[in-house]
Amino acid sequence: MRNLFPKWSNTIPIKLIIALGLLGGGVVAAITYYATPKYTRVGYQPTQPVPYDHSFHAGQLGLDCRYCHHGVEKSSHANIPSANVCMSCHKNVKSDSPLLEVVRESYFGEDSNRDGKLSEEEDVNGDGLLTSGPSVPWVRVHKAPDYVYFNHAIHVNRGVSCVECHGRIDEMEEVYHAKHLSMAFCLECHRNPEMALRPNSEVTNLSWSAPTEPDEDPDLAQIHAGLELKNNWGVNPPLSCTGCHR
Amino acid sequence: MIKENDSLPLLSGKQYWKSLDELAETSEFRSWVGKEFPEGAELLDNVQRRGFLKTMAASFGLAGLGMAGCRRPEHTILPYGKSPEELIPGIPSFYATSRPTPFGFAPLIAESHQGRPTKIEGNPSFTKSGGSTDIYSQASVLDLYDPDRAKGSFTRETLRQGKDSSVRWKKVSTSSLLSKISDWPNEGGLAIITDSSDSLIREDLISKLVSGGAKHLEYEPIDPFLPESSLASSLKLPKNLRLLPKLSKASKVLSLDCDFLGNREPNSIINSRQFMSGRKVLNASDAGNMNRLYSVESDLTLTGGVADHRLRLSSSQMDAFAALFYAEILKLQKSKDTELISHLLKIGGEANVDTSWISECAKDLLKEPKNSVVLPGLHQSKSLHLLAFAINQSLGSIGTCLNYLPVPKRSSYSFADLSTDVDNGLVKSIIVLGGNPIFNCPNSGLGKLLGKIENSVHLGHAIDETSQLCQHHIGQSHFLESWDIGYSWDRSCIVPTQPLIAPLYDTLSDIELLSSIASNTNSSHDLTVFCHTIR
Known part of the structure; x- marks a missing residue:
């Protein structure tokens, strides 16, 4: 009787297993690399409606983060400044710049001749009140998922600097996603908060590092400074699921 | 083709039916059962169902090819042009107000997120209730965002085409409707039908109108008085x-x-x-x-x-x-x-x-x-x-x-009195403030009366049964959009209602409507009436 299968078919099962193994390994590797926040988020740099240069304002001019993001110490949400915050300087500085037209439009709104008063022709909707213009559509860069509760105020007030999550914003011309902000990222810091704590006065000083004694390792200096702060402030970040997934 | 088996024995035992049409065996029901697809399913010309599904499936398949769905959706953050003072996004503000109910004004604290009222609780400084509220007050914040609200003012318009006529509601501006209402014969020809309220301002305005010859009828579906x-x-x-x-x-x-x-x-x-x-019970003796x-x-x-x-x-x-x-x-x-x-x-x-x-x-x-x-x-x-x-x-x-x-007596004017007054020509216009008397009081005969008189307007939260019999409908502002002041049920305190938000739509509160008739000031949120009453 003739053989039903040729001889080369003997090796098919082993080949199949190897091929499937390689394929499976490849898929796992690809997902680990391409489908995690380290790849999908880091480097995200959308084009903003106004080319606001953080490296100039926060870096060179030395504006404090909280001048614009003033709610960060009080609210869970770090607010994006409203147009009147921009205009408090830009009424006088670069007041004609075409790049700032969007901001001016949002600020002046119905006040089309921009004299600060509302005349009858300007009152388009007829309510007798000076209505401001359309909002400046800033594009969101950092977004915590809806199932994660994140409170800016508690972090900032306990000495976690902006830089820990947002990177060196004061060196960015246009803001991009610097850290991956995955769950592991959060947990790493919640397990070892001493690596990120600093005195409250230095929270918005993004270039700060713990002062070192001669020959002291900077990391060690940070751990010592951080541990002291952790004990003094009673910092005890939650590690339970409900800490963030409320 | 499957042929119906006529030789089956007749059904015995209890027979069940799913609709009245089925029970009556109407011809419409029989034809509806007989069809495979409901009427109108094949209305699209030259498009067969199968062809349509094929095209749609193909386009869905192709849509996925470009991996367009894999992009992170762009999300904008829209800050104020001019931020209100003291406002921090993410931190709510709380305002004391009250809800006018048939059982007096209920003192409340309303929570507001960036200008939008979101939650209502009792006012703890009203020590008798100590910060608790009833289910109606809790739910009342939803009325503000009710999609069925009357979003402005409407006038009934009859369209005629040959023999056929149809009625529709045409949206008009509230101010134009108000000026029309103030032209109505005011002296003695006006009847105001209201639900009950302990509002001091409304009482003041109505007594002013009544002394000018208007009739005031107060009713509640279940009369608490x-x-x-x-x-x-x-x-x-x-x-x-x-x-x-x-x-x-x-x-x-x-x-x-x-x-x-x-x-x-x-x-x-x-x-x-x-x-x-x-x-x-805190200890055994309790x-x-x-x-x-x-x-x-x-x-x-x-x-x-x-x-x-x-x-x-x-x-x-x-x-x-x-x-x-x-x-x-x-x-x-x-x-x-x-x-x-x-x-x-x-x-x-x-x-x-x-x-x-x-x-x-x-x-x-x-x-x-x-x-x-x-x-x-x-x-x-x-x-x-x-x-x-x-x-x-x-x-x-x-x-x-x-x-x-001891509390003051209520208006004793009844639907029967109104009926005689309409028949005698003493009442020519009727204003219905709030409530839905046609639905709530079906035996009152109000429907017939509204048909007899020249002018009628209903101020209501939504276009309802009463509006259908009136010529005009004015949307009613929610209590979170209007000023008011009135007694609590036990009359131990006078509670103000303050608005948390300007009216979302072109609506009026009962007080604004009454004051525009009484004194011709129809500017909304006019505080003069309010202050006058408090004094």
């Missing part, structure tokens, strides 16, 4: 008598179909708080001092659930029960008034109740007569309220466990 006015008329008093329980001192309470802890009676929040304070509740009721209520002793009794027998109970009290008090007792026993003759229940209850109440109270239900008859008054008087609990508060 009937007991107090019937007590006044029976006792021949110049003012109405409003029953206000003071349950914190009560040790025995008998409820006669009165859900005073539930949501059917006025003051229920305060009642619950006061009543339950007598049930707090247990003996707990209050006791007897509930005679025709329904399953919260009060019945809390009661220590509950007696089922139909509403119609409540009078007889109260008469027997009163007779028992008088007997136990060794009253000499045998004529009254025999009369009461005659009234109570028809009651089908356990007499031992009555005598035990009466004995218990008489142990501490001054701290025992009988509460009659709001919906109950005039005679029951009178009997309860007499029982409370003989117990001597008036003043300790309940008060009868």
Whole structure:
């Protein structure tokens, strides 16, 4: 009787297993690399409606983060400044710049001749009140998922600097996603908060590092400074699921 | 083609039907059953269902090819142009206000997120309710965002095309409608139908209009003022008598179909708080001092659930029960008034109740007569309220466990009066403020009256049955959008209503409408009327 299968078919099962193994390994590797926040988020740099240069304002001019993001110490949400915050300087500085037209439009709104008063022709909707213009559509860069509760105020007030999550914003011309902000990222810091704590006065000083004694390792200096702060402030970040997934 | 099997035996046993049409075997039903697809399914010309599905499936498949769905969606953050002072996004602000209800103004604290009211709680500085509210106040914030709200003002318009005519609502600006209303013959030709309210401003404006010759009709679907006015008329008093329980001192309470802890009676929040304070057991000695509740009721209520002793009794027998109970009290008090007792026993003759229940209850109440109270239900008859008054008087609990508060009489103008006035030509225009009288009072004959007169307008939350019979409809502002001030139910305080947000739509509050008729100031949120009244 003739053989039903040729001889080369003997090796098919082993080949199949190897091929499937390689394929499976490849898929796992690809997902680990391409489908995690380290790849999908880091480097995200959308084009903003106004080319606001953080490296100039926060870096060179030395504006404090909280001048614009003033709610960060009080609210869970770090607010994006409203147009009147921009205009408090830009009424006088670069007041004609075409790049700032969007901001001016949002600020002046119905006040089309921009004299600060509302005349009858300007009152388009007829309510007798000076209505401001359309909002400046800033594009969101950092977004915590809806199932994660994140409170800016508690972090900032306990000495976690902006830089820990947002990177060196004061060196960015246009803001991009610097850290991956995955769950592991959060947990790493919640397990070892001493690596990120600093005195409250230095929270918005993004270039700060713990002062070192001669020959002291900077990391060690940070751990010592951080541990002291952790004990003094009673910092005890939650590690339970409900800490963030409320 | 499958042919119907005619040789099947006829169905036997009980036959069930799913709709009235099926039961009646109408021809429409038969043809509907016979068709594979509902009418209109094949209306698209030149497009077959199969072809359509093929194209759609292909386009969905192709849409995925470009991996367009894998991009992170761009999300914008829209800050203010000019931020309101002191506002921090993410931190809510709280404002004190109140909700006008048929049972007085309920003091509230409303939470607002960036100008939008989101949550309502009771005002804790109103110590009697201590920061609690009822279910209606809690839910009332949703009315503000109700998609069925009347979003402005509308006028009925009849379109004619040959023989056919159809009616539709045409949106008009509220200010133009207001100027039209102020042109209506004002002197004596105006009737205002309102729901009840304890608003001081509305009272002031209406009395101004009434003195100018307008008629004012006040109604509620379930009249909360009937007991107090019937007590006044029976006792021949110049003012109405409003029953206000003071349950914190009560040790025995008998409820006669009165859900005073539930949501059917006025003051229920305060009642619950006061009543339950007598049930707090903090140590062993408190247990003996707990209050006791007897509930005679025709329904399953919260009060019945809390009661220590509950007696089922139909509403119609409540009078007889109260008469027997009163007779028992008088007997136990060794009253000499045998004529009254025999009369009461005659009234109570028809009651089908356990007499031992009555005598035990009466004995218990008489142990501490001054701290025992009988509460009659709001919906109950005039005679029951009178009997309860007499029982409370003989117990001597008036003043300790309940008060009868004299309150001003309400307008006595009725739908019958309105009907005669319309027939005599004394009323030419009708303004319906709030409520939905056509639906709530179907026997009032208001529908016919609205057909007879020249001008009619309904101010309401939504276009409803009443609006359908009026010529114009004006959207009513929510209480979170309007100013007002009025009494709480117990008249112990005057509570203001302040708006948290400017009206979302082109709507008016009842006060704005009345003030525009009374004094021709129709600017919305005009504080002059408000300030004038407070002064």
